[in-house]
Amino acid sequence: MPEKVIDSLSFIKSHWTAWWILGVAHERVQSWRSFYLRYSVVVNVLFTVGYPLHLGLSLFSNRSLTEDILNLTTFVTCLACSAKTLLYAYNIGKVARIEHLLRLLDKRVSGMQQRAIYGQVKLKLRTILYVFIGIYMPLALFAELSFISKKERGLMYPAYFPFDWLHSTRNYYIANVYQIVGISFQLAQNYVNDCFPAVVLCLISSHVKMLYSRFDDIGRDPSIDAEKQLEDCITDHKRLLEIFQCMEGFMSLPMFVQFTVTALNLCISVASVVFFVSEPMARTYFIFYATAIQLQIYPSCYYSTDNEYWFGRLHYAAFSCNWPDQDRTFKRKMMIFVERSLMPSTAVAGGMLRVNVDTFFATLKMAYSLFTIIIQMR
Numbered sequence: 001m002p003e004k005v006i007d008s009l010s011f012i013k014s015h016w017t018a019w020w021i022l023g024v025a026h027e028r029v030q031s032w033r034s035f036y037l038r039y040s041v042v043v044n045v046l047f048t049v050g051y052p053l054h055l056g057l058s059l060f061s062n063r064s065l066t067e068d069i070l071n072l073t074t075f076v077t078c079l080a081c082s083a084k085t086l087l088y089a090y091n092i093g094k095v096a097r098i099e100h101l102l103r104l105l106d107k108r109v110s111g112m113q114q115r116a117i118y119g120q121v122k123l124k125l126r127t128i129l130y131v132f133i134g135i136y137m138p139l140a141l142f143a144e145l146s147f148i149s150k151k152e153r154g155l156m157y158p159a160y161f162p163f164d165w166l167h168s169t170r171n172y173y174i175a176n177v178y179q180i181v182g183i184s185f186q187l188a189q190n191y192v193n194d195c196f197p198a199v200v201l202c203l204i205s206s207h208v209k210m211l212y213s214r215f216d217d218i219g220r221d222p223s224i225d226a227e228k229q230l231e232d233c234i235t236d237h238k239r240l241l242e243i244f245q246c247m248e249g250f251m252s253l254p255m256f257v258q259f260t261v262t263a264l265n266l267c268i269s270v271a272s273v274v275f276f277v278s279e280p281m282a283r284t285y286f287i288f289y290a291t292a293i294q295l296q297i298y299p300s301c302y303y304s305t306d307n308e309y310w311f312g313r314l315h316y317a318a319f320s321c322n323w324p325d326q327d328r329t330f331k332r333k334m335m336i337f338v339e340r341s342l343m344p345s346t347a348v349a350g351g352m353l354r355v356n357v358d359t360f361f362a363t364l365k366m367a368y369s370l371f372t373i374i375i376q377m378r
Contacts, residue, residue: 006109006118008102008203011125012095015199018192022048022185024089027096047185048085052078057160066282069272071158073265073289080261081186084193084254094246098200101243105207108236111217114210121206125199128299132195135292136187155179190296194258197251198299201347204243205303208310211236212317219322226322227330234337237314241345244307248347248355255300256350262293263363267370269293275374294364301360304347308356311345 019025023040026033055075062068109118153166156179165175214233219226269290277283315338323334347355 006106006115008106008121008207009099011121011199011203012099012196015192015196018188019092022085022189022192024085024092027092043185047182048082048189051182051186052082054159054161055157058158062158066272066277066279067158069268069276070282070285073268073272073286074157076261076265076268077293078186080257081189081193083257085189087254087257088193088196088250091250094250098243098246098250101239101246102203102207105236105239105243108214108232109210111213113213117206117209117213121202124202124206128195128198128202131295131299132191135295136191138288138292156183193254194296194300197247197255198303200243200247201300201303201307204240204247205306205310207236208240208307208314211240212310212314215314215317216320219326226326227333230321230330230333230337234333237337237341240311244311244345244347251300251347251355252349252351255297255347255355256353258297259349259353259359259363262297263366263370265293266290266364266367267374270367270371271374294360297363298360301355301357305356305358308344308346311341314341 016025016028020028023036023043026037026040029036052075055071055078058071059075060068060072062071109115153172155165155175159175159179161171161175163171163174165171211233214229214236218229218233269286272286273283273290277286318334318338318341321334323331326334349355349359353359
């Protein structure tokens, strides 16, 4: 039975498809490049810039408190989504380096144990995909149901348009088509913005586990040069650290934006359900919304913590190999590696917040603190 091909890049093909649609994959476009650049400018002006702008121009000037709250939460989310998209687009060149290093690490996967670890990646990444589908589908569904259930003419999201959509059927359809297409564009942006870091961090974690297994095998087979095995493992470690650093630089500012927005919107959503919103469909929407914004950051925080844990265990792997039977040169190289592996590898958002599970719960605590302030103000 032929062995399965190891291809970590297959897990990020969907992200490149999304980036192509969003107009930020200009580095991958070879033919029709000038046409694609024009397309990129048009769609990003219309939706990346225009969509949060048309929501922001209507802040606190709507017909009801429910519409004001819906307008505020949607505006903050879309503004953060657009900001993250522009930051990722600016650093999109780092993805090519990450892919190159993943290809090199894929070539090093061998043996049943390492392939078993790789086999578990598919299940994990499928779970990540289902989590994000589970976030966006109900949210879009209840937003649409809330819109359909309105008794009078209205928009999916309260917003400003430079024309009278309320008394003109043509303008009403134009406004709603723009909002439907725009929110689909924003959902695609959110998918790639939130899913890509989690996927890459999961791949890094899996490759660190496979490196742990390779360290454990050093010196077991007398026919294989143990020192060469050690040097190859040290090279793998350097590549993993480089991928991790590239990924940290790629997601640092976007994750900082997401942490801030999550705390604010979670507070507003819970306060809306408890105090302000009475319509059943709107309350259901805000309940799903409050759940969704938490799940946006949890996978990245979880796998970043997993990376921190497995990077921190590599020095145990070095000492689990058959090092007592090796020569002094081998032991010297191993000690240098152990000293390097003791340095913590933790992703930091915005140079201030560690991207891990502790920060996820700290974000929830911040939202609760803001919520208590609202209670006191009432």
